[in-house]
Amino acid sequence: MARRDFRLPAADEAFLDSLGVAWDAVQEGGVQWTILRQYRLPPGYMPEQVDVAIQISAGYPDAALDMAFFLPHIRRVDGRPIPATDGRVAVLGAAWQQWSRHRTGANPWIPGEDDLASHVHYMDAWLAAEFERVR
Template sequence: MARRQFQLPELDEAFLDTLGLAWETIEEGGVQWLLLPGHGLPDGFDRLVVDIAIQISAGYPAAMLDMAYFHPPIGTTSRRPIPNADVIQILDGREWQRWSRHRTAENPWVPGEDDLSSHIHYMDAWLVAEIERI
């Protein structure tokens, strides 16, 4: 059974349920995390599927979501290094690769418009952009 150590906003939970994945919320070291198993990756990565962790910021949804963590760590099939993806964090007893990607002035977090679904779509865009850099 999926762990639900805290609740997300109702719209986020409804979005996650549409994915058909056994998502979980956990709290570790006073930090809240969403764990999303079985997320597909675009062609060009050395794995087809990974688990994703997203830190749920204090003050979310007014406060932005930032970065994403992947387990197991991922690389490109070209073996080209991925910038700003070299930090490993232990979470839930597993090693997670942090991808340090942030909103910009051109693409800011907009409270009331942005949410978990927009963050996941933004994250998917990073993944595609990384492969297109090859």
């Protein structure tokens, strides 16, 4: 049963419904989280599916969404380390793996244009780009 402690903008809820995965809107300790259940990762990661938590910033949708958190923790199938994933954040009693990925001046959050859908697409892009980095 989906948990809906708060409502997201209608366009966000429609986007989440279109993904074909279960999702929750959880409020815990005054912090709002959207959790995508059994989200499929691009090839090259283990496990192939994870839960993804995205913190809904105070002031969203004008305020930017940032980072993503994964459970179980993700690793590369080739065993190479993934930088900036050492942080752990407690959500729903579990330690989620923090991927510290942020918007930049070249790719800023644009209020009125960016939303949960663009953040998930941004997340998908940096998950895929992990395998394109020069070592």
